[in-house]
Amino acid sequence: MKTFALAAAGAAMLFAGAAQSADQVEYQIAFQSSWTAQSHPLDYPSNAHHSGIVGTAHNHGYSLFADAATATPGLEALAERGAHSPLDAEINQAIAKGAAIALFESGPLFGPPGTLTATFTTDDAHPFVSAVAMIAPSPDWFTGIDNLPLKHDDEWVETVTVTLFAWDAGTDSGTTYADADADTMPRQNVRLVAGQHFFDDGGLKPVGTATVTRLHKQASN
């Protein structure tokens, strides 16, 4: 398994605001991709990769993406080209308004399977995490987690793992990985990818898992 650490991949990681205080908690997020030629043989591209993760910890009112919602320009650029901008700027705007607290990113992953990781710090006012990464090449397909809660019964979750599926941003009309760009106007809604690339007899085929794990500071003396 290939693990692309933040430093090795040259990725940036930004925290909002002041130094970490007692009511802040730190987490690692790991996208483990299992999207391979063996699991997804239909038209599987020779140059398969994922963009870096772009994500944020946020309050209940913020959404990076949602089923049946319209993609933001940032999500469109991420899903179509793997571009972190302007999605990073959209998250920074949410941070400025107090809706989000942390922008986190990782470098890309070439040749799945493998794992993308990033860390982030959050607090009581921002107990949800959302993150996305492009499925590439593709028209506008991505994977991600949407509004994953990190608190249950007023306690921070130690670790949680969820299944990652393939989503369609509704912004490009291509039907397979390598199709030429075909901008969808007006935009359609974000939805799970409807094509056969991610289905089999059992239904939707996952593209991996996302695990979010709390990091504990070493005791200092």
Ligand SMILES: [Ca+2]
């Ligand atoms: Ca487009």
